Amino acid sequence: MKKFMNEVSKVEDEMILGLVKAYPQYLKKLDCGNVVIRSKRKENKVALISGGGSGHEPAHAGYVGTGMLDAAVAGAVFTSPTPDQIYEGIKAIANDAGVLMVIKNYTGDVMNFEMAAEMAETDGILVKQVVVNDDVAVKDSLYTVGRRGVAGTVFVHKIAGAAAERGEDIHKVQAVAQKVIDNVRTMGAAIRPCTVPAAGKPGFELADDEMEVGIGIHGEPGTHREKIKPANEIVDLLLDKILSDIDYTGGEVAVMINGSGATPLMELFIINNRVSDVLKEKGISVYATFVGEYMTSIEMEGFSISLLKLDEELKSLLDERADTPAFKA
Amino acid sequence: MKKFMNEVSKVEDEMILGLVKAYPQYLKKLDCGNVVIRSKRKENKVALISGGGSGHEPAHAGYVGTGMLDAAVAGAVFTSPTPDQIYEGIKAIANDAGVLMVIKNYTGDVMNFEMAAEMAETDGILVKQVVVNDDVAVKDSLYTVGRRGVAGTVFVHKIAGAAAERGEDIHKVQAVAQKVIDNVRTMGAAIRPCTVPAAGKPGFELADDEMEVGIGIHGEPGTHREKIKPANEIVDLLLDKILSDIDYTGGEVAVMINGSGATPLMELFIINNRVSDVLKEKGISVYATFVGEYMTSIEMEGFSISLLKLDEELKSLLDERADTPAFKA
Numbered sequence: 001m002k003k004f005m006n007e008v009s010k011v012e013d014e015m016i017l018g019l020v021k022a023y024p025q026y027l028k029k030l031d032c033g034n035v036v037i038r039s040k041r042k043e044n045k046v047a048l049i050s051g052g053g054s055g056h057e058p059a060h061a062g063y064v065g066t067g068m069l070d071a072a073v074a075g076a077v078f079t080s081p082t083p084d085q086i087y088e089g090i091k092a093i094a095n096d097a098g099v100l101m102v103i104k105n106y107t108g109d110v111m112n113f114e115m116a117a118e119m120a121e122t123d124g125i126l127v128k129q130v131v132v133n134d135d136v137a138v139k140d141s142l143y144t145v146g147r148r149g150v151a152g153t154v155f156v157h158k159i160a161g162a163a164a165e166r167g168e169d170i171h172k173v174q175a176v177a178q179k180v181i182d183n184v185r186t187m188g189a190a191i192r193p194c195t196v197p198a199a200g201k202p203g204f205e206l207a208d209d210e211m212e213v214g215i216g217i218h219g220e221p222g223t224h225r226e227k228i229k230p231a232n233e234i235v236d237l238l239l240d241k242i243l244s245d246i247d248y249t250g251g252e253v254a255v256m257i258n259g260s261g262a263t264p265l266m267e268l269f270i271i272n273n274r275v276s277d278v279l280k281e282k283g284i285s286v287y288a289t290f291v292g293e294y295m296t297s298i299e300m301e302g303f304s305i306s307l308l309k310l311d312e313e314l315k316s317l318l319d320e321r322a323d324t325p326a327f328k329a
Numbered sequence: 330m331k332k333f334m335n336e337v338s339k340v341e342d343e344m345i346l347g348l349v350k351a352y353p354q355y356l357k358k359l360d361c362g363n364v365v366i367r368s369k370r371k372e373n374k375v376a377l378i379s380g381g382g383s384g385h386e387p388a389h390a391g392y393v394g395t396g397m398l399d400a401a402v403a404g405a406v407f408t409s410p411t412p413d414q415i416y417e418g419i420k421a422i423a424n425d426a427g428v429l430m431v432i433k434n435y436t437g438d439v440m441n442f443e444m445a446a447e448m449a450e451t452d453g454i455l456v457k458q459v460v461v462n463d464d465v466a467v468k469d470s471l472y473t474v475g476r477r478g479v480a481g482t483v484f485v486h487k488i489a490g491a492a493a494e495r496g497e498d499i500h501k502v503q504a505v506a507q508k509v510i511d512n513v514r515t516m517g518a519a520i521r522p523c524t525v526p527a528a529g530k531p532g533f534e535l536a537d538d539e540m541e542v543g544i545g546i547h548g549e550p551g552t553h554r555e556k557i558k559p560a561n562e563i564v565d566l567l568l569d570k571i572l573s574d575i576d577y578t579g580g581e582v583a584v585m586i587n588g589s590g591a592t593p594l595m596e597l598f599i600i601n602n603r604v605s606d607v608l609k610e611k612g613i614s615v616y617a618t619f620v621g622e623y624m625t626s627i628e629m630e631g632f633s634i635s636l637l638k639l640d641e642e643l644k645s646l647l648d649e650r651a652d653t654p655a656f657k658a
Contacts, residue, residue, distance in 0.1 A: 018599055264386065272351050
């Protein structure tokens with residue numbers, strides 16, 4: 001295992017410390033573990049919390065700030081945060097407007113966030129939740145009942161965060177978050193694996209000419225393996241599945257081309273070149289495109305395409321100001 | 330060679346097309362090759378142009394927009410753009426206030442930008458230049474006389490761009506750019522090489538336990554190779570050299586922790602954790618930190634640390650609004 005790190009046991013702690021030291025104007029860390037909240041708390045608005053295992057940076061702590069999250073909770077690499085951690089995060093941001101939990105659909109995450117919510121409700125805190133399940137690749141998976149939550153989660157942070165910042169009540173913010181979930185679909189592929197530091201070796205292996213289609217953000221299996229193809233053909237394969245899941249025809253979309261951690265921007269732009277052309281051919285209008293690393297898998301070399309179908313409400317919320325370490329609008 | 334790409338001969342063109350299609354609100358491409366300018370031209374200000382070989386994305390086209398560059402020229406991967414290309418870029422942005430070229434110090438880049446400037450001057454265009462040489466690793470190198478220009482170039486784009494946007498004249502913008510160059514120092518290291526598509530194999534090889542210290546942004550040799558060390562010790566090694574080059578004591582700095590393309594954000598934050606601690610110990614105050622991919626080397630796994638010594642003028646320009654695809658402030 002060749003990584004820029006110190007001790008394996010300190011990877012998550014040093015990472016969160018390094019993040020908070022880079023962006024003190026946005027973030028502070030609670031004393032109770034890897035829980036990050038806004039350095040300037042904003043009262044009288046619905047507070048958003050998200051999180052999950054580490055290894056998906058900048059998700060989720062990089063999205064804490066104006067117009068997005070109020071708190072993010074980071075578990076060990078690819079491991080759900082504990083209910084205690086999440087509970088501390090909820091308490092730190094709770095106010096009379098309530099707390100919305102944005103959970104990616106993994107069995108451990110859902111269970112632990114729900115346990116934390118129960119603890120918070122005992123304290124009289126109003127807690128609601130949404131579960132993101134945007135990955136069209138597989139129906140049930142290694143770690144989920146139902147579809148997995150992947151890069152589309154960032155659109156939920158952005159748009160529900162904007163609604164909360166506008167002062168909408170918790171029912172409205174939850175409804176908007178659910179509308180994003182109902183309208184966003186994602187699928188990915190990878191050509192090189194990633195190594196969880198505590199494991200010390202890659203989570204899977206691929207032959208020199210192979211790719212995993214529909215891969216999850218923990219390197220877990222997708223739909224199948226096949227020989228690597230030209231980028232345009234890989235894009236077509238992924239878009240076919242996404243476009244057959246919702247009818248995007250005639251609509252407007254936001255596009256996210258998400259790098260998995262080790263994919264050069266050069267390749268992500270080559271991918272976007274094809275995505276853009278295919279959408280144009282199909283009469284789907286692109287309202288906004290985001291190319292970069294939004295929901296990574298340590299140093300996996302792969303990418304995902306997310307399409308979010310927009311209406312006037314979602315467009316207006318997408319356009320609202322966001323000011324966080326990893327997402328500015 | 331395992332990459333998300335189509336034909337080798339189309340990598341640069343498809344990359345630039347994919348970038349411009351992602352960000353039409355910021356960018357448009359000229360018909361004469363991979364030259365990108367602002368989609369909304371701003372007149373009556375000094376116009377900034379930069380560029381170099383492709384493979385350093387988001388540099389430089391990702392920095393075209395309000396408060397930074399007016400044009401960026403992209404050569405083939407790791408190859409200087411041609412004088413003709415640069416000349417077309419200069420002509421497209423020229424106005425009475427003049428054009429400032431921000432050149433990274435590589436022999437080919439300097440020669441071609443200077444030839445382009447001569448062509449433009451024949452047309453009566455006022456052209457000035459600065460040459461960035463922030464890399465403290467090696468004095469002369471494979472492709473340079475003198476030090477190489479690396480990630481510190483992004484600070485030149487940001488700060489000189491802000492001065493130009495404020496309406497300063499070309500002498501002032503050039504002086505501010507030079508002040509950044511005089512006060513920024515960078516050094517990097519890498520643990521995995523990158524592959525230029527046209528070459529089809531890695532530009533160098535490293536043993537499983539080896540790193541290249543002081544590596545350049547084309548994978549060219551640095552000061553030496555040694556066994557990989559814990560991240561904190563690598564940081565100390567690089568910072569020692571940077572801090573012995575300028576006296577930063579008692580001052581304020583902007584810090585850039587730049588990923589080379591395949592380095593996970595997790596590792597960059599672990600690196601920043603140490604950088605932040607060392608600077609604090611030494612009484613150097615951190616005014617702002619930037620962690621991410623700013624000046625990459627395709628999919629090299631490495632990083633660089635840049636420190637820019639600030640005064641009130643540089644702080645004020647660093648804080649000005651920037652709105653580009655890859656840098657927002």
